[in-house]
Amino acid sequence: MELFVWSLQLAFIGIVTASSGSWMYLGLVDYQSIRSSDRLAGDQPSVDDGSPTPLVDPLAVRLSELCSAVPGLVAEQLDLCHRNPYALLAISEGARRGIVECQEQFRNERWNCTLEGGINVFDMTLQRASREAAFIFAVTSAGVVHSVSRACSAGNLTDCGCDPNKPTGHKSGRGWKWGGCSANIAQGLDVAKEFIDVAERESEKNTLRSLMNLHNNQAGRIAIRKNMRLRCRCHGISGSCEVKTCWMLLPNFEDIGGFLKEKYENSIQISAEGLKKQRRGKRRVPYSRDSLVHIHESPDFCDRNAKKKILGTTGRVCNKHSKGSDSCDYLCCGRGARRIVKRITERCDCQFHWCCYVTCKLCESRTETYICK
Numbered sequence: 021m022e023l024f025v026w027s028l029q030l031a032f033i034g035i036v037t038a039s040s041g042s043w044m045y046l047g048l049v050d051y052q053s054i055r056s057s058d059r060l061a062g063d064q065p066s067v068d069d070g071s072p073t074p075l076v077d078p079l080a081v082r083l084s085e086l087c088s089a090v091p092g093l094v095a096e097q098l099d100l101c102h103r104n105p106y107a108l109l110a111i112s113e114g115a116r117r118g119i120v121e122c123q124e125q126f127r128n129e130r131w132n133c134t135l136e137g138g139i140n141v142f143d144m145t146l147q148r149a150s151r152e153a154a155f156i157f158a159v160t161s162a163g164v165v166h167s168v169s170r171a172c173s174a175g176n177l178t179d180c181g182c183d184p185n186k187p188t189g190h191k192s193g194r195g196w197k198w199g200g201c202s203a204n205i206a207q208g209l210d211v212a213k214e215f216i217d218v219a220e221r222e223s224e225k226n227t228l229r230s231l232m233n234l235h236n237n238q239a240g241r242i243a244i245r246k247n248m249r250l251r252c253r254c255h256g257i258s259g260s261c262e263v264k265t266c267w268m269l270l271p272n273f274e275d276i277g278g279f280l281k282e283k284y285e286n287s288i289q290i291s292a293e294g295l296k297k298q299r300r301g302k303r304r305v306p307y308s309r310d311s312l313v314h315i316h317e318s319p320d321f322c323d324r325n326a327k328k329k330i331l332g333t334t335g336r337v338c339n340k341h342s343k344g345s346d347s348c349d350y351l352c353c354g355r356g357a358r359r360i361v362k363r364i365t366e367r368c369d370c371q372f373h374w375c376c377y378v379t380c381k382l383c384e385s386r387t388e389t390y391i392c393k
């Protein structure tokens with residue numbers, strides 16, 4: 021994974037523009053190093069072992085500093101950062117997983133969700149009101165729901181645990197009882213909605229762009245909710261299932277990536293006029309709550325464009341035999357590909373002789389790669 025990890029020392033200032041997606045940069049910070057530098061300093065360990073919180077929690081202090089260094093966080097976001105650093109960790113983890121999943125889903129596409137070429141390449145994508153931004157907003161929002169729900173179940177957050185509405189031992193009304201730990205998705209949904217959507221309320225109120233962001237944030241949350249799974253276990257003599265207990269399980273995040281990629285492919289273009297008509301009730305809502313929406317068509321991402329911060333596909337590895345998006349025809353945008361042949365000599369046909377040595381032959385093989393011109 022090419023995901024860059026930043027340390028706290030790397031100031032964000034001047035690198036990214038403040039925008040309602042700024043919070044996502046929290047996902048690119050190297051929290052491991054923040055934690056370990058706490059320990060090196062001889063302070064209290066940052067894990068919550070149930071003992072009363074020390075007056076000054078070093079991790080909390082570092083996280084506060086960090087939040088202050090990210091431009092564009094709104095007052096409410098900063099507030100949560102100072103008040104509840106452990107929730108902030110779960111939120112950051114959600115952003116990180118969202119971005120990793122974005123890179124995974126798009127690794128064979130012309131636009132590959134890259135952070136290469138400087139963070140401002142990613143930043144420019146967020147600012148463009150295209151379907152790529154729609155995907156990033158949705159997948160990071162879904163990431164936060166997922167991570168916060170998981171952190172609740174793991175007992176990592178003080179104000180939540182397993183889903184309190186599905187308490188162990190209670191009848192479900194469908195012939196079985198709730199058991200185990202049901203994922204606390206309600207808490208995940210709440211935190212994601214509050215922390216992420218608040219950026220829109222404060223900045224560009226009621227603009228088309230902010231409607232787009234709010235909608236895609238919601239689509240991300242719905243993606244998790246829609247894909248929750250019920251898991252059950254039978255109890256009783258030799259699995260007779262006299263008693264059955266069930267619990268709600270979060271979806272695999274990779275499945276959410278695929279789910280949202282499909283929504284990306286069918287993303288719906290919205291316009292101010294379209295929304296006005298819709299408000300006057302002249303048309304049925306043209307898109308459902310779980311679809312992605314965008315305002316502008318995407319560039320083709322073929323050629324390098326420094327001004328628009330597009331990297332282009334020159335130098336990308338393409339697949340000669342593919343018919344998909346990683347085919348040389350498509351990925352190289354008709355410019356063609358260079359063939360690069362590498363000879364590799366390896367030990368092969370090895371034999372073990374008693375006792376004790378191994379003889380091998382040397383075999384030569386060739387690998388072929390194609391690289392976009």
Ligand SMILES: *[C@@H]1O[C@H](CO)[C@@H](O)[C@H](O)[C@H]1NC(C)=O
Nearest residue numbers: 067110167170171172174176
């Ligand atoms: C819970 O916290 C521990 C220690 O901070 C961390 O290693 C673990 O990944 C967290 N688990 C979840 C599900 O957030």
Ligand SMILES: *[C@@H]1O[C@H](CO)[C@@H](O)[C@H](O)[C@H]1NC(C)=O
Nearest residue numbers: 127132134136331332333336
């Ligand atoms: C993504 O695209 C960029 C620019 O075209 C390239 O430098 C980078 O290696 C690509 N990443 C992957 C994982 O293919």
